[in-house]
Structures are given as C-alpha cells and as structure tokens.
Amino acid sequence: MQIKLSKISAYWWCQLTGWGGNALMNFFFAWTFNRAITTPFIIRSFFIVLLGLLLTHFMRWNLLRLNVLQKTFDKQIFYFFGITFGFSVLYSLISLSLFNILGLFTPEQKVYSFSRLLIGSSINAFVTLLVWNLIYFIYHYVERVRKQQLDALQMQSVVRELELKTIKAHINPHFIFNSLNGIRALVDENPARARTAITELSNILRSSMQAEKLETVPFEKELAIVQDYLALEQMRFEERLKVNFDIEEDTLDLPVPPMMLQTLVENAIKHGISKNVAGGEIKISSKFAGNHHELVIRNTGRLNGNFNTDGFGISSTQSRLKLMFGDSANFTIADVNGDEVEAKVKMPIEGL
Amino acid sequence: MHKRAIIIDDERLARNELKKLLTDFPEIEVIDEASNAEEGLQKIEALNPDLIFLDIQMPGKTGFDLLSELDRTPEVIFTTAYDEYALRAFEVNALDYLLKPIEPKRLADAIHKLDEDEKEHIDGESISVNRSMLSENDQVFVKDGERCWFVKLSDIRLFESVGNYAKVYFGPNKPLILKSLNALEERLDEKTFFRANRKHIVNLRMIEKVEPYFNGGLLLEIYGGDKIEVSRRQAVKFKEMMSL
Numbered sequence: 165m166q167i168k169l170s171k172i173s174a175y176w177w178c179q180l181t182g183w184g185g186n187a188l189m190n191f192f193f194a195w196t197f198n199r200a201i202t203t204p205f206i207i208r209s210f211f212i213v214l215l216g217l218l219l220t221h222f223m224r225w226n227l228l229r230l231n232v233l234q235k236t237f238d239k240q241i242f243y244f245f246g247i248t249f250g251f252s253v254l255y256s257l258i259s260l261s262l263f264n265i266l267g268l269f270t271p272e273q274k275v276y277s278f279s280r281l282l283i284g285s286s287i288n289a290f291v292t293l294l295v296w297n298l299i300y301f302i303y304h305y306v307e308r309v310r311k312q313q314l315d316a317l318q319m320q321s322v323v324r325e326l327e328l329k330t331i332k333a334h335i336n337p338h339f340i341f342n343s344l345n346g347i348r349a350l351v352d353e354n355p356a357r358a359r360t361a362i363t364e365l366s367n368i369l370r371s372s373m374q375a376e377k378l379e380t381v382p383f384e385k386e387l388a389i390v391q392d393y394l395a396l397e398q399m400r401f402e403e404r405l406k407v408n409f410d411i412e413e414d415t416l417d418l419p420v421p422p423m424m425l426q427t428l429v430e431n432a433i434k435h436g437i438s439k440n441v442a443g444g445e446i447k448i449s450s451k452f453a454g455n456h457h458e459l460v461i462r463n464t465g466r467l468n469g470n471f472n473t474d475g476f477g478i479s480s481t482q483s484r485l486k487l488m489f490g491d492s493a494n495f496t497i498a499d500v501n502g503d504e505v506e507a508k509v510k511m512p513i514e515g516l
Numbered sequence: 517m518h519k520r521a522i523i524i525d526d527e528r529l530a531r532n533e534l535k536k537l538l539t540d541f542p543e544i545e546v547i548d549e550a551s552n553a554e555e556g557l558q559k560i561e562a563l564n565p566d567l568i569f570l571d572i573q574m575p576g577k578t579g580f581d582l583l584s585e586l587d588r589t590p591e592v593i594f595t596t597a598y599d600e601y602a603l604r605a606f607e608v609n610a611l612d613y614l615l616k617p618i619e620p621k622r623l624a625d626a627i628h629k630l631d632e633d634e635k636e637h638i639d640g641e642s643i644s645v646n647r648s649m650l651s652e653n654d655q656v657f658v659k660d661g662e663r664c665w666f667v668k669l670s671d672i673r674l675f676e677s678v679g680n681y682a683k684v685y686f687g688p689n690k691p692l693i694l695k696s697l698n699a700l701e702e703r704l705d706e707k708t709f710f711r712a713n714r715k716h717i718v719n720l721r722m723i724e725k726v727e728p729y730f731n732g733g734l735l736l737e738i739y740g741g742d743k744i745e746v747s748r749r750q751a752v753k754f755k756e757m758m759s760l
Contacts, residue, residue: 346527349532
C-alpha cells in the first residue's frame with residue numbers, strides 16, 4: 165500500500181510530529197543527564213509514544229462524538245478540562261500497569277507505591293495532554309474564524325454581482341408598454357415609422373439583456389442605444405421633446421459601464437420632460453477633460469431638492485461608478501442656468 | 517345606452533389608438549380629447565361628459581390629481597401602461613382600468629360593465645336640472661395619501677371641518693379632502709345634507725337618534741356612533757324640515 169505524503173491530513177501530521185518530538189525529547193534529556201540508554205528505556209519510550217497516539221486518537225474520537233467544538237464557549241472549557249483530566253488518569257493507569265506486567269519500571273520507580281506513581285504520572289500526562297488539546301482546540305478555532313472570513317468575502321462578492329445585475333437590467337416597463345402602444349397606433353398612420361420603431365425597441369431590449377453579461381461597452385454602442393431610446397421617446401412626446409448631441413469623435417472608443425448613460429437619460433426624461441406640459445430639451449455631450457472622460461446630460465427642469473425621493477438612477481449610478489473605478493470616478497447632479505438640471509459623470513481614462 | 521366620452525392622455529398616438537378601438541362601439545361617442553390634466557379639467561367642466569378615459573401619468577398633474585379637483589366625477593376608465601400598483605390603492609369601489617396597449621376584449625368588457633351598472637341604477641336616476649348642484653347619486657373622488665375611493669354622496673354620513681380641509685366619513689373611512697365646509701354646503705342638496713353647526717354637515721338619511729340638548733339645541737346620533745351637536749339656531753331649522 166502506498167501512502168502519498170500529500171494525502172496525509174493535517175491531523176495525522178500533527179500527531180506524528182508531536183509524538184515523534186515527544187520521544188526525541190525523552191532521548192535528548194536522557195542523553196544530556198547522562199543516563200544510560202538501556203533496552204527497557206527504549207521499549208518504555210516506544211510504549212509511551214504508541215499509547216499516547218492511540219489514546220489521543222480515542223480522545224479525539226470522543227471529542228467528535230460529543231460534538232464539543234460546536235458547543236458554547238463555557239461548555240467547551242468544561243469539556244476541555246474534564247476530558248484532559250480523565251484521559252491523563254487513564255493514560256497513566258494503562259502505561260503503569262503495562263510497565264508493571266512487563267517489568268519495565270526503573271530502579272527509582274520500584275521504590276514508590278503504585279498509587280504514588282499513578283499520581284505523579286497522571287500529573288505528567290495531564291501536562292502533555294493539555295498541550296495536545298490546546299493545539300487541537302486552537303487549530304479548530306483559527307480554522308473556523310478563517311472560514312467565516314472567507315464566507316463573508318464570498319457573500320460580499322455575490323451581493324456585489326447581484327447588485328450590478330439588477331442595476332443593469334433596469335428598463336422602465338412604463339416606457340416599454342407606452343412605446344408598444346405608440347407603435348400600434350403608427351401601424352396605420354405611418355407604417356415606415358412603425359417598422360423603425362420596432363427595430364429601435366428591439367435594440368434597447370437586446371442591449372439591456374446583454375448588459376448583464378458585460379462589464380463595459382464601447383461608448384459608441386451605448387450612444388447608439390440612447391439614440392434609439394430617444395427616437396422612441398420622440399415618437400411618443402412628439403414636439404414636446406427636443407434632443408441635442410455634442411459628441412467628441414475620439415470618445416466613441418472609450419469603454420463605459422453598460423446602460424449607465426441610458427439610465428441617466430431615462431431619468432432626465434422622467435423627471436424633466438415628462439413632468440412638464442410644454443416639454444423640453446435634452447442635451448448630451450461627451451468629451452475629454454484632462455485624463456478623464458466627461459459625460460454631461462442636461463435637461464429642462466429643476467431638481468427642487470426632491471431627487472432623493474426617486475433616486476434610483478442617481479444612487480445606482482453612484483454605486484456602479486464606485487464599484488468599477490473606486491474613488492477616481494465622480495458623479496454630480498445640480499441645477500444650472502436657472503431652468504436646467506445637469507448630470508455629470510467623470511471617468512478615469514486609463515482606470516480600466 | 518349612449519355615452520359622451522372624453523379621452524385624456526398626453527400622447528397623441530395613444531389617444532388615436534383608443535379612438536380607433538372605440539369605433540367598434542357606436543354607443544360611445546368621443547366628444548373631445550385632452551393632452552393634460554389642466555386641459556382635461558376645463559373640458560370636463562365645459563362639456564360635462566358621461567365618461568372619461570383617463571391616463572394616470574401625465575405632465576403637470578396626474579390623473580388622480582385631476583379627479584380630486586372635480587366636484588363630481590363622471591364615470592372613469594383608467595388607461596395606463598404600467599401602474600397596477602397605483603390602481604391597487606383603490607379600496608371599495610368598482611373601478612375599471614385598461615392596460616396599454618389595450619386589448620379589444622378588455623375594452624369590450626369594461627364598456628359592457630358600464631352598461632350593467634347603469635341598469636342597476638335606473639330607478640334611482642334623478643334628473644337634476646341644476647347641474648351645479650350635486651345629487652345623491654353623484655360620485656366624488658377622494659384621495660388620502662396612498663388610498664383612493666370613488667364615493668357616492670348617499671354613502672357619506674358626515675362632513676367635518678378640519679382647518680382648510682374637510683373630513684369625509686363613509687364606511688370605516690375618514691379621509692381628508694381639500695375643500696372648505698362652506699364650499700361644500702353650497703354644492704350639496706340641503707334636503708339631504710344639513711349644516712348642524714359650524715363644524716359639521718350631516719347626511720339626514722344617516723341619523724339614528726335625535727335627543728334634546730342644552731340651550732334648546734339637539735344631539736344627533738348618526739350611524740357608526742358619532743354624536744353631533746345641533747346649535748340652537750339650526751335646531752329650529754332642523755325641526756322645521758323634519759316636520760314637513
């Protein structure tokens with residue numbers, strides 16, 4: 165039978181090195197104190213180690229059977245000392261009986277009565293087993309803390325992933341059904357426009373589904389979605405919605421979080437244009453600002469300090485930027501020019 | 517059945533689509549349309565329709581805001597893209613709503629239901645000559661925070677003045693509406709709704725017991741257990757009315 169070293173568990177490593185070390189120490193002390201290393205000494209040492217191995221293994225079996233490690237701290241301490249004490253007595257009782265039968269007592273030992281030998285040997289064994297149990301309990305305690313930390317970390321990453329997914333997948337159902345309704349009306353009124361509207365809606369739905377899988381998309385793609393989205397909103401709002409793009413050509417290749425601009429534009433429509441009977445204008449600009457990519461969305465309207473009430477777009481944008489870029493990205497939203505709201509995103513260019 | 521209807525929706529395409537669907541129902545005559553709540557309010561006051569198709573999300577005021585500003589609401593069918601949660605706010609009343617894009621079958625059901633409701637009420641029909649007065653069969657829209665009701669005036673037992681608001685008592689509910697008691701008194705039929713004192717208007721059909729009170733006043737006990745004091749001056753008027 166072959167035993168691969170890597171297959172030996174930590175427990176058996178500790179057992180073997182521990183008891184091996186114990187035997188070596190015995191020899192070392194015998195040597196330093198100039199005691200004769202006789203055959204009975206070697207046999208005694210051998211029995212001490214073998215018995216120690218067997219008994220501690222039996223002790224561990226009891227610890228596992230009683231589920232001591234799962235108990236409360238008070239109970240663990242109680243069991244810890246109780247079991248250590250019990251097994252020390254058992255250990256010395258067996259070893260002394262064995263030495264007695266086999267006639268392995270040293271000349272000094274023969275002087276004392278058996279009960280006195282038992283007390284002395286038990287105290288010795290108690291110290292040894294105390295160390296054994298301390299190592300055993302501490303090992304498991306440390307192991308458990310480490311596992312808890314690992315679980316917590318895994319949990320965090322799962323939560324983070326889920327958060328990102330739900331944020332990305334967000335498309336306003338109100339928008340989808342209103343668009344479909346508009347398209348149905350256009351089927352008779354303007355069939356050609358109805359056909360493009362269906363394509364535009366498909367593009368938006370497809371990209372919102374793909375957004376879950378992607379960390380970033382080229383700005384050009386994101387912009388195409390926003391253009392489709394605004395075309396559909398213009399179909400619904402007609403002359404009430406005006407759109408204005410100011411895009412620096414070189415920013416088209418920059419990576420951006422998927423559906424982020426889309427969410428901000430959707431917010432601008434929802435809070436800015438759709439609330440206003442006369443409608444309004446949306447301006448989108450993308451340019452370089454130092455070593456940052458700056459996206460600006462402006463819409464007619466006022467914040468009126470109430471953007472916390474329906475702050476899904478704002479809080480989700482903030483947390484998405486934070487998750488992707490840490491503190492090097494930044495998002496602000498403010499009233500400007502008296503009757504406009506400006507949302508501004510700054511993303512580091514080489515931060516990805 | 518013939519009903520004059522107004523469509524109120526901010527999207528022209530949505531209004532067109534509904535008009536097209538309604539061509540299958542000759543009993544519904546679309547007399548006008550409005551693209552926001554303000555315009556809707558004016559047209560309802562001016563044209564006095566039997567029925568409105570009302571979108572909830574509109575620029576400026578919502579469909580709910582529009583209803584709260586009406587003294588008397590016509591029959592209402594809500595049309596909305598995705599506001600089921602908002603419609604769940606409705607408690608007691610049988611109100612209908614259509615989800616856009618509207619299914620022709622659902623529209624037929626909703627119109628059929630209007631027809632049936634009308635047959636039930638045919639006996640209680642009172643043709644009020646003066647449309648500025650509210651009759652018992654008129655319904656009002658009441659919104660209190662998240663909850664909304666369509667309430668028939670005959671189901672209201674008491675109006676109580678609370679500052680600029682009036683508390684409306686019906687069933688187990690007591691929501692507030694933004695109307696003064698004096699304004700209400702002007703519009704309510706005084707044969708049914710009696711101004712008992714400075715703070716209360718009582719529905720006379722909801723009185724359970726009448727007891728004499730201090731100073732020649734009266735104490736009215738209305739259904740639900742509330743006790744309302746009638747001032748001496750009003751007590752004279754009350755006795756006069758009751759003896760008739």
